[in-house]
Amino acid sequence: MIKNNTPKALSLLLAAGALTAGVATASAGIAGAAPGSSAPDGSGITKTVVIGLDGTMLDQVEAADAPNLHRLIAEGTSGQSSILGHPTISGPSWSTILTGVWHTKHGVVDNTFTGSNYEQYPSAFTRIETAKPEMRTAAISTWGGIATIAGSGTPKADVVVTTPGAGSGAATDAATADAVVNEIASNGPEFVFTQLDQVDGAGHSSGTAGSEYRPSLERVDVEVGKIVDAVDARSKATGEKWTILVTSDHGHKPNGGHGGQSEAEGVTFVIARGAGYQAGVVDDTLTIADITPTVLDNLGLDQPADLDGTPIEKGAPTATGSLGLLTGSLGN
Numbered sequence: 001m002i003k004n005n006t007p008k009a010l011s012l013l014l015a016a017g018a019l020t021a022g023v024a025t026a027s028a029g030i031a032g033a034a035p036g037s038s039a040p041d042g043s044g045i046t047k048t049v050v051i052g053l054d055g056t057m058l059d060q061v062e063a064a065d066a067p068n069l070h071r072l073i074a075e076g077t078s079g080q081s082s083i084l085g086h087p088t089i090s091g092p093s094w095s096t097i098l099t100g101v102w103h104t105k106h107g108v109v110d111n112t113f114t115g116s117n118y119e120q121y122p123s124a125f126t127r128i129e130t131a132k133p134e135m136r137t138a139a140i141s142t143w144g145g146i147a148t149i150a151g152s153g154t155p156k157a158d159v160v161v162t163t164p165g166a167g168s169g170a171a172t173d174a175a176t177a178d179a180v181v182n183e184i185a186s187n188g189p190e191f192v193f194t195q196l197d198q199v200d201g202a203g204h205s206s207g208t209a210g211s212e213y214r215p216s217l218e219r220v221d222v223e224v225g226k227i228v229d230a231v232d233a234r235s236k237a238t239g240e241k242w243t244i245l246v247t248s249d250h251g252h253k254p255n256g257g258h259g260g261q262s263e264a265e266g267v268t269f270v271i272a273r274g275a276g277y278q279a280g281v282v283d284d285t286l287t288i289a290d291i292t293p294t295v296l297d298n299l300g301l302d303q304p305a306d307l308d309g310t311p312i313e314k315g316a317p318t319a320t321g322s323l324g325l326l327t328g329s330l331g332n
């Protein structure tokens, strides 16, 4: 079994101060977002942005000065689980995230993408564009492997962008996030996926126990905040419903590196914040294979029968003991 259902208490939930401090409030400009405009197929859908944080570990996020991610955790449903049994490598994991099936079906086992089976198990982009070609889908990422996935199949994503290197991992991620903000504000896509890479870079160079990992988390949190602000500003201006999903593809060893089957390398997480997700719920049964089913469900599309994941549950909370304390501590 790939799912790991072992509950894990989020120590963050007890750090109430972290939940209310430092929440960014700058609003992004909205271009071309006519109030009242909605999705091509009318109202009732929820648009989704998936923010992929390469090589990022939730326990490290909790310990970092990362107010934007802390806020998403506090306002949504989140959980940590293991992918062990599955390669702890970006290509296979982002393929799982973007297809809703594990490597045993999508066929990607490393970053060469040799053996990919996206024809039988297409990306979320292809699923959406097949069902509703009028919907806008975009992939804007720092790592070029995402374009391999988003550009696969027919039809593929409407927008497939790999950010040109900007001199450092942090600068390139900033450019990626700026492009995502612009896409959300200007075009209001039904589905936008982004991947930010600097935390993985820091993991490789210093390990999670080294000096570079924590600062990289705190920098990427700023980029997450820009995207959250753009979503919230657009939602407020247009009345559109939006969900923000945050996830990762693998962990890192304390001294750096991944690709093996140790516990630290196999850890991943999912955060779901938006219409219907209850504040502060922790559900460690969530897996990275649930991302695509959730995106399709939000758009009112049928669930393909052969997906391995399931849509993240909305409504009544299923966990945890910390919930009362957490929600009690939240202001606005």
Ligand SMILES: [Zn+2]
Binding pocket: 054, 055, 089, 090, 091, 200, 249, 250
């Ligand atoms: Zn990766």
